[in-house]
Amino acid sequence: MASPPRLQRLTRQPMAAVGLGLVVALTLLAAVAPWIAPYDPLQVQLGPANSAPGLEFLLGTDAVGRDCLSRLLYGGRVSLPIGLLAVAVAVSLGTAMGAAAGFLGGWADTLIGWLTDLFLALPRLVLLLAVLAVASRVQHGRFLLVALVLGATGWMPVARIVRAQVMSTRGRPWVQAARGLGLPPSRILVRHVLPWALPPVMVHASLLVGTTILAEAALSFLGLGVPQPTPTWGNMIAEGMHRLDSWWLTVFPGLAITAAVAGFNLLGDGLRDALSREEETAA
Amino acid sequence: MSPTTHRQPLLEIEDLTVQFATADGPARAVDGLSLSIKPGEALALVGESGCGKTATALAIMDLLPAHATVSGTLRWDGAALDPRRQRGQGLAMIFQEPATALNPVLSVQTQVAEPLKVHRRLGRLAARQEVLRLLDLAGLPQPETLLGAFPHQLSGGQRQRVMIAMALACQPRLLLADEPTTALDASVRAGILDTLARLQRELGLAILLVSHDLGVVQRIADRVAVIYAGRIVELAPCQRLLEAPVHPYTRALLACLPDPFSDTPPAEPIPGQPPRATARPTGCAFHPRCPMAEPACLRLEPALEPMARAPHRLVACPLVHGEPA
Numbered sequence: 001m002a003s004p005p006r007l008q009r010l011t012r013q014p015m016a017a018v019g020l021g022l023v024v025a026l027t028l029l030a031a032v033a034p035w036i037a038p039y040d041p042l043q044v045q046l047g048p049a050n051s052a053p054g055l056e057f058l059l060g061t062d063a064v065g066r067d068c069l070s071r072l073l074y075g076g077r078v079s080l081p082i083g084l085l086a087v088a089v090a091v092s093l094g095t096a097m098g099a100a101a102g103f104l105g106g107w108a109d110t111l112i113g114w115l116t117d118l119f120l121a122l123p124r125l126v127l128l129l130a131v132l133a134v135a136s137r138v139q140h141g142r143f144l145l146v147a148l149v150l151g152a153t154g155w156m157p158v159a160r161i162v163r164a165q166v167m168s169t170r171g172r173p174w175v176q177a178a179r180g181l182g183l184p185p186s187r188i189l190v191r192h193v194l195p196w197a198l199p200p201v202m203v204h205a206s207l208l209v210g211t212t213i214l215a216e217a218a219l220s221f222l223g224l225g226v227p228q229p230t231p232t233w234g235n236m237i238a239e240g241m242h243r244l245d246s247w248w249l250t251v252f253p254g255l256a257i258t259a260a261v262a263g264f265n266l267l268g269d270g271l272r273d274a275l276s277r278e279e280e281t282a283a
Numbered sequence: 284m285s286p287t288t289h290r291q292p293l294l295e296i297e298d299l300t301v302q303f304a305t306a307d308g309p310a311r312a313v314d315g316l317s318l319s320i321k322p323g324e325a326l327a328l329v330g331e332s333g334c335g336k337t338a339t340a341l342a343i344m345d346l347l348p349a350h351a352t353v354s355g356t357l358r359w360d361g362a363a364l365d366p367r368r369q370r371g372q373g374l375a376m377i378f379q380e381p382a383t384a385l386n387p388v389l390s391v392q393t394q395v396a397e398p399l400k401v402h403r404r405l406g407r408l409a410a411r412q413e414v415l416r417l418l419d420l421a422g423l424p425q426p427e428t429l430l431g432a433f434p435h436q437l438s439g440g441q442r443q444r445v446m447i448a449m450a451l452a453c454q455p456r457l458l459l460a461d462e463p464t465t466a467l468d469a470s471v472r473a474g475i476l477d478t479l480a481r482l483q484r485e486l487g488l489a490i491l492l493v494s495h496d497l498g499v500v501q502r503i504a505d506r507v508a509v510i511y512a513g514r515i516v517e518l519a520p521c522q523r524l525l526e527a528p529v530h531p532y533t534r535a536l537l538a539c540l541p542d543p544f545s546d547t548p549p550a551e552p553i554p555g556q557p558p559r560a561t562a563r564p565t566g567c568a569f570h571p572r573c574p575m576a577e578p579a580c581l582r583l584e585p586a587l588e589p590m591a592r593a594p595h596r597l598v599a600c601p602l603v604h605g606e607p608a
Binding site: 176181 | 375380388
């Protein structure tokens with residue numbers, strides 16, 4: 001159960017290693033953005049508007065003369081944390097829901113099953129638009145709001161995975177033995193049942209980060225995400241779409257989103273392979 | 284403990300019935316079973332697969348699945364038994380498959396310490412000391428070397444001993460042992476049984492042993508209850524039962540035992556199949572397989588009664604009631 005072999009099993013798969021590399025690189029770039037960004041991302045009229053990538057401005061400038069590279073680096077500081085925070089919300093909420101449904105059974109299971117189906121039946125983007133439009137006056141903490149709303153609309157698959165795992169684990173002999181030892185149900189759930197739901201949830205979570213970053217980009221693109229002038233990859237594309245002749249405005253944030261989504265998806269696939277092989281040897 | 288309370292049974296089971304809802308209709312696994320266990324006594328429940336032995340043990344622990352309905356009375360120390368309060372306190376259970384009854388991702392120390400932390404509120408250091416003592420008590424030499432081990436690193440016998448240590452952590456007065464040696468090699472079987480017998484002696488632990496193996500039963504049981512189709516058909520002191528079985532089913536069961544010291548092949552298997560729990564025969568459930576069966580056996584359900592000449596032996600068969608025991 002030591003972690004080094006598990007990590008090795010992950011990095012030995014070339015595609016998973018690429019995914020891990022992309023995720024780590026993007027995270028590092030976003031983390032050190034204030035020190036490596038050549039200019040202030042909010043400073044207008046740094047140079048001529050809409051200048052193509054060149055030596056002075058490596059990725060060019062936008063319509064009001066801001067440096068695109070700096071904005072791209074800073075954008076990662078919004079897009080990535082929103083994605084991760086939203087997934088953390090979705091995983092926590094989904095795990096709580098799924099664990100309650102699978103462990104309690106009965107009416108709790110029925111109720112949560114209904115709620116899951118209800119949320120799944122609603123088109124996510126429409127739901128997001130509705131909530132964010134109603135909350136459009138909230139300007140402070142917009143970042144948190146977007147993350148919360150994205151998380152609150154993404155928990156359903158997690159709940160289903162956790163419920164199924166909990167239901168199959170709660171009948172295992174060691175769970176019966178733990179009940180026979182008189183351990184309280186909460187302890188049995190947390191120590192003897194939930195750990196078995198963790199691997200598939202981890203896999204799903206890493207895949208979810210990709211789709212959530214896309215959803216945030218879509219929201220910012222539609223003007224309902226994090227507002228200007230704060231740069232996010234989504235709202236950078238939104239700005240650039242009116243000037244497709246200035247290709248650098250849309251291509252670079254697009255590439256950043258692609259890299260992040262691809263990175264998390266490859267990492268998720270790799271995790272699935274690494275963890276499933278572990279389950280085979282444990283069985 | 285005063286002599287009067289000493290005679291009081293630790294656990295009394297009265298008219299226990301366990302019924303499972305199945306696709307073929309209700310299946311009655313245990314059918315009006317009554318039994319009592321005295322403090323410090325080792326009692327064995329013996330019978331073929333599917334006769335209701337395990338269901339009885341699980342009913343005592345309240346560990347049956349949700350589709351089971353249980354009726355009857357359980358008394359603990361003279362008062363109504365609340366399994367949820369007693370389990371992990373006065374009641375503990377060990378299982379047939381120690382390989383799966385231990386959580387594969389927790390170390391030995393963590394698992395044995397868990398009931399200590401929950402029921403006895405021991406701190407980390409005190410718990411560690413107690414874990415070492417319990418592992419030693421369960422017959423694991425050099426327990427320090429096992430603390431960090433995970434179940435897959437242990438042998439079958441070691442796993443069962445860890446299970447025993449976990450059960451002892453609850454300081455039980457009654458240990459339910461469901462086929463504790465069935466999954467083990469013959470070579471470690473005797474060792475586990477000796478450990479159980481030692482614990483019974485040293486700790487005054489009462490043991491309810493569930494087994495299909497009369498050889499296992501013989502090693503530790505004081506009394507034996509033979510169970511057929513969810514009912515006790517014969518209850519007697521262990522030696523007496525093995526030497527002079529009375530009920531036709533007990534006789535047939537003993538006749539199946541191979542004798543390692545004789546060349547004669549093991550005698551007759553019992554003809555026919557045990558009844559399905561969904562379709563219990565009328566009258567005495569054993570009559571379709573019984574060599575002595577008379578027309579009356581189809582109609583009358585025999586009661587478990589003391590034998591005419593040996594009141595400490597109970598048998599549920601009017602045909603053999605008057606026989607010498």
